[in-house]
Amino acid sequence: MDELVNKRINEVIKGNQDAFGEIVSLFQHRLYHVCYRMLGNPQEAEDIAQEAFVRAYVNIHTYDQKRKFSTWLYRIATNLCIDRIRKKKPDFYLDATVPGTDGLNMYSQISATGDLPEEEVERMETQERVQYEIGRLPDKYRTVIILRYLEELPLQEISDILELPLGTVKTRVHRGREALRKQMGNM
C-alpha cells in the first residue's frame, strides 16, 4: 500500500490533482473517524478531516516518503482537532463559581463538558456512552486513548504522530486509562 501511496504522491507533486483523490479515498474513513472521536460532532469532524487533507495536499512536498504517510496525515489531523478544541474552550476557569448562583460553577452551565446525571448515563446505548466517556477525558489523554484503543495504533506510532517521546505517550495512556476507570466507576 505504501508503494501505491508514494506513486500517487509523486503524481500529485508533478501536478496531477486527480491522483490526490485516490489518496483521499484510501484514508478518508480512518481520518474522519479520528476527528469524529476527538470532536464528538459529525459536521465538525467532516470539516476538520477535509481541512487536514487540504493541508496535506498543499504541503505534500514536505512529506518524507521514507516515513509512513498515515503517520504524517494523522499528525496534521490531530493538530487541527486540538486547535479546534482549544478555540471552543471558553476563556475562563470552568470550576470558578458563577456569581449569584449559590455555588453553581461553570461546569453545571455547560452541558457538553459537564457530567450528566447518573440515570441519564445509564440509559445511554453503548456507542453513545463510549463517545460521552471519551469526551470527558482531558484533551491530552483523549488523543492518545483514541489512537491507542480506537485506531489500535502501536505506542511507537503514536509517539511519531504526536512527536512526543515514547515514555510520555506511555504515561498518557496510563493516566488516560486511569481517568477513564475513575470516571466510569463500577459499570
Next chain:
Amino acid sequence: MNTCQEPVIHLMHAYLDGDISRQDEQMLQAHLAECPHCREMMDELKMSALFLKSAAPVNAPEGFVSGVMARLPKEKSQAGFQR
C-alpha cells in the same frame, strides 16, 4: 486504600500495554492473588479498555472525497499536458 498501590499500578498498566517482563508479570500476578484491592482495580482497568474497544468504526459521510477535491486550490495549468 492500601499502601502497595503505586508500584503495582505501574505494573498493571505495563501489563495492559503488553510492555512487561516475565519476572514483573509473575510479581504482579502473585500480588493480585493476595490483594483484593489491587485485583478489583485491575479488573476495572481491563473493563475500561474493553469498553473502549467496543466503539464501532465510523465512516466518512457520502461525498467526502468530492468535498475535499472541491476545497483544493486550483490545479496548475500545465498539469493537463503532463499526464
